[in-house]
Amino acid sequence: MREFTSPAPAGPPARGGLADSLYDTAERSPGLVQLARRSGSGEEWHEVTASVFRDEVMALAKGLLTRGVRYGDRVALMSRTRYEWTLFDYALWSVGAITVPVYPTASAEQVRWILAETQAVACLVEDEDHAMTVGAVCDALPELTGIWxxxxxxxxxITEDGRGVPDSLVHRQRLGVTAENVATVVYTSGTTGRPKGCLLTHGDLATAADALLDGWGDVFRDTGGPQPSTLLFLPLAHVYGRMVQVAAVRGGFRIGHVAEVSTDSLLPAFASYRPTFLHMVPYVLDKVFHQARRAAEEAGRGELFEQARQVAVEWATAREQRALGRGPGPGPKLRLRHLAYERTVYQRLRAVLGGRVRGMMCGGSSLGRELGLFFTGVGLDLYEGYGLTETSAAITANPAGRQKLGTVGRPVPGATVAIADDGEVWVRGAGVFGGYLNHPHCTAESLFDGWFGTGDLGSLDEDGYLTITGRKKDVIVTSSGKNLAPTALEERVQAHPLVSQCLVVGDDRPYVAALITLDPAALAHWLKTHGRGQLDPWAVLSDEELHAEIQRAVAAANTAVSRAESIRAFRLLPREFDVDQGLLTPSLKLRRSAIVAYYGQDIEELYAP
Structure with missing residues (x-):
């Protein structure tokens, strides 16, 4: 088994609970701006200092005690990403309670399962719809005593209820929390079955956050620049968003919240908040890129944008090679070409993200190398990473100043990554969880002597950089016995601007085929530029010119694989896979088995004689 280990962080191991850092910061730097919040739908951000936030957390914690929340109790949080989630997280941790994130899109059955398994005593919900979802199953939840x-x-x-409770009562609870105490039960995304609750301790989250700050602190901080700030739009029910929150609070960074992961919501928020760094997912980067390209084409600057894109990729590639000691870096001609596009293209694209972003960390799913090189070449240093719920988010990331885009980097400080004989990625260290709630058999199957088997397939290069090639359970075996990990092929098809999603099929079939969805905005733009009127979804699927365009995308993807692995047939679908259909996880990953079942008839027709 080949493995690679990164040195442990320089600082001491985490002690105490996650709430301690909040109180320590407020004591040390009471005027430090810790958060910013918006009122209503306005674009004005109101700053919240460390001392004000501590006081809000303390007042809410006292109210929670009055409401009957006790040390070790589990409380569910079912909401989109917003200021109050962070407030409740730290108030509950202040009294030694355990938080249980629930996706706001969860069905009544999923809510019932999570609340019953965790024996939650209360559930915080965002709105009436969520309250009704919880209310519909509360008869089966005898431990549930409150819906807030x-x-x-x-x-x-709740804060009002706590008036008169002494601060000392909260502090007594908080100081009883150790790094070994469970802080949260975070459920997996459920791509391969019913979600399982991961028991993450205060030490797991703190260690993972500190490893991130230790290895990439200079990326976030800019000497002489503004206070580091980030805009948190990732779901806080997902471990990635939760880790950003914990790291920002521990690092003294300013946090803002946005509830919707859509360009219509994010772009105005980026412009008004003006973050200095961002934690991204490939979905958002892809949308920003394609929207910028469409805007350029509509303004008659499509050729200019494409030239600028190519130069950005070349410049970032040369810069990457220099950082790795494998080349001299961008030459004089390339530097001049890059400078020529700075004001006309690159500066404008950076302005879309607020104009102050220095770096971005990207995870959650695979990012195409060319897209990563483009954003780096534009002046937005990109650091791709990899992690799971069971690893408290990132377990690998590209080192600061030594990125290899297309890989997910090296182990974070204190972590080890290994590749088993069958190609599975195994990890240990920095934030790896202790087990699944109420599932000792699953825990025993996943953890062995400190190692966690991720279920992902990958490879380590000579420098210890990890590349993820697919999921063990997703490997397709055709009827002729050919094995194929579909992820890379799907990503190549999705590189076409018209394609939104691609699912490769072919298990026990004579050849490989694909289900493809189209991006609505890109399709509207394509129809307009081709002098075509809008088509209804079903007419789109039978349009010969459009079908030929997607065929070219499939043919281009097929050049990277053998004939036996290539896509021989595909079916365009009338709508994108989405969470409401149950075809995507809340973190926007494909639920492969659900998609195959939902579109079973379409798949059968792909293989009809």
Whole structure:
């Protein structure tokens, strides 16, 4: 088994609970701006200092004690990403309670399963719909004693209940929390079955956050620049978003919240908040890139944008090679060409993200190398990483100043990554969880002598950089016995601007085929530039010119694989896979088995004689 280890962080191991850093910062730097929040739908951000946030957390914690929340109790949080989630997280941790994130899109059955398994004593919900979802199953939840609704100002009501409770009572609870105590039960995304609750301790999250700050602190901080700040739009029910929150609070960074992961919501927020760094997912980067390209084409600057894209990729590639000691870096001609596009293209694209972003970390799913090189070449240093719920988010990331885009980097400080004989990625160290709630058999199957088997396939290069090639359970075996990990092929098809999603099929079939969805905005732009009127979804699927365009995307993807692995047939679908259909996880990963079942008839027709 080949493995690679990164040196442990220089600082001491984490002690105490996650809430301690909040109180320590408020004591040390009371005027430090810790968060910023918006009121209503306005674009004005109101700063919240460390001392003000501590006081809000303390007041809410006292109210939670009055409501009957005790040390070790589990409380569910079902909401989109917003200021109050962070407030409740730290108030609950202040009294030694355990938080249980629930995706706001969860069905009643999923909510019932999570609340019953965790024996949650209360559930915080965002709105009436969420309250009704929980209410529909509460008869089966005898431990549930309260449903608190944010849109009915439960925060103020709970805070009011705590008036008269001494601060010392909260501090007594908080100081009893150790790094070994469970902080949160975070459920896996459920791409391969029913979600399982991962038991993450205060030490797991703190260690993982500190490893991130230790290895990439200079990326976030800029000497002489503004206070590091990030805009948190990732779901806080997902471990990635949660880790960003914990790291920002521990690092003294300013946090803002945005509830919707869509360019319509994010772009105005980026412009008004002006973050200095971002934690991204490939979905958002892809949308930003394609929107910028469409805008350029509509303005008659499509050729200019394409030339600028090519130069950005070349410049970032040369710079990467220099950082790795394998080349001299961008030459004089390339530097001049790059400078020529700085004001006309690159500066404008950076302005879309607020104009102050220095670096971005990207994870959650695979990012195409060319897209990563493009954003780096534009002046937005990109650091791709990899992690799972079971590893408290990132277990690998590209080192600061030594990125190899297309890989997910090296182990974070204190972590080890190994490749088993069958190609599975195994990890240990920095934030790896202790087990699944109520599932000792699954825990025993996943953990062995400190190692966690991720279920992902990958490879380590000579420098210890990890490349993820697919999921063990996703490997397709055709009827002729050919094995194929579909992820890389799907990503190549999705590189075409019209393609939104691609699912490769072919298990026990004579050849490989694909289900493909189209990006609505890109399709509208394509129809307009081709002098075509809008088509209804079903007419789109039978349009010969459009079909030929997607065929070219499939043919280009097939050049990277053998004939036996290539896509021989495909079916365009009338709508994108989405969470509401149950075809995507809340973190926007494909639920392969659900898609295959939902579109079973379409798949059968792909193989009809």
């Amino acid at each position: 609704q944010l849109d009915r100002d439960c925060t103020a009501a």
